[in-house]
Amino acid sequence: MNAAAMAPSATGRQTVEVLSFIDPSRTIGSIETARTCTTMADSLSDPATWLEHYGDALYRYALGRLRDPSRAEDAVQDALLAALQARDSFRGGSTEQTWLTGILRHKILDQLRAQGRAAERETDTADEDELERLHFAGTGSWQQPAGRWNDPEGALGEQQFFINLEHCIEELPERLGQAFMLKEFDGLAGAEIGQTLGVTSNNVWVMLSRARMRIRNCLEHTWFGRATR
Amino acid sequence: MMNCKEISRLASERFDRELGLLERMRFRMHVLMCHHCRRYARQLAFLRRAIRRLAAARATRGPRLSAEARARIARRLDTATQDPR
CATH class of the missing domain: 1.10.10.10 (Winged helix-like DNA-binding domain superfamily/Winged helix DNA-binding domain)
Incomplete structure (x- = not known):
């Protein structure tokens, strides 16, 4: 097993140095990877790449819970817009995808709650x-x-x-x-x-x-x- | 005595909350004697395992955003990015 250190690049891709797990000071290789990797991120990538990298995963998440394609699409859009507004509050410590999914989850729970109040129980x-x-x-x-x-x-x-x-x-x-x-x-x-x-x-x-x-x-x-x- | 309908409820609820001691005893005694309820409970347990696997698989494959929706959201994000905050 290896620990990895990340160096963000301007292209939205990044070079990951693969460090020896036994001796972290030793680099045993490096790979270039898209931002979708699950390693912890310190800073966010260009918001323009969010849709490309996480769009499908966020959509699947929303569709599973809202069960309606157009409402799921709207929820993804709302979440990405909210993420854009809140991007200065990203503190690292979680992956970009986890952070975006968390925002989406809040949007969906809000929707379900509003619907729950109105629904025939x-x-x-x-x-x-x-x-x-x-x-x-x-x-x-x-x-x-x-x-x-x-x-x-x-x-x-x-x-x-x-x-x-x-x-x-x-x-x-x-x-x-x-x-x-x-x-x-x-x-x-x-x-x-x-x-x-x-x-x-x-x-x-x-x-x-x-x-x-x-x-x-x-x-x-x-x-x-x-x-x- | 709990009837089969009530036992079928417990067969599901044991995945959602901790059953009380009495409920657990009644459930066990009943499925020991009733093969219909035993089968139902076993099938719900199987269903739960299958769902676990589905949830894991769903993270990486499944429906995708349509090209139209993707383009629409991209345009909207683009507008929002250009707005001075």
């Missing part, structure tokens, strides 16, 4: 959910149990399985999907998700349970087939 956590009604009898016991899955471990090795999984997540109703993304992709706790979406932690847990039930069901239909019970 009853539908998220109504006592009965259509899929729950399908699975369970009135007594709470299974009437349509989960099917047997053939070789789930094997599925983890197939790229198509993950494409299916993404589709299943995309098909979640909007707010269930937002709760699910904030939990599983951002690692937020129930209370934080609740604050963002304008519901209680308890409601968040119900929403997550319904989201997982839907994804499970979707995978069963699109990947594992309706196997025997």
Whole structure:
């Protein structure tokens, strides 16, 4: 393993000197690399290069949470504009990409919060959910149990399985999907998700349970087939 | 006694909060006896592992900004850069 020291260049690319990990005073080589590397940065690169280097990653982040391409594009633009305004406050200690993603995350949480206040909340956590009604009898016991899955471990090795999984997540109703993304992709706790979406932690847990039930069901239909019970 | 619907809820909630001692005991006892709930809980655990991998992969591949959006944002940033702050 090597430690690396960075020397920013005017071109937005930089020369990274590869230092020996054992003896940091010894240079064992140097490589030229784009600014997208994950080494800590002391200063920001030219804002004109941000879009080129991080645009796709920021867009994916926004799309996963907002679930709407045009809103995700707007969020990326807002975040980059805000970053431009705030660039003097960058203190280093994190990568440029982490810093930009942090700004984007704040923009997205603001949007979701505004939407959460306006949203119809009853539908998220109504006592009965259509899929729950399908699975369970009135007594709470299974009437349509989960099917047997053939070789789930094997599925983890197939790229198509993950494409299916993404589709299943995309098909979640909007707010269930937002709760699910904030939990599983951002690692937020129930209370934080609740604050963002304008519901209680308890409601968040119900929403997550319904989201997982839907994804499970979707995978069963699109990947594992309706196997025997 | 908790019914299967309540157990299915716990099978999910154990990933989101720490279950109480009583809940943990009820959950374990139930899935020991009920193969439908056992299978459901196992599949949710599998789903969680799959999601972990997806999240890791998603950082480097997936949808990209369209050329139009990219150009539009670039123009907007350009204007903002030229504005005296």
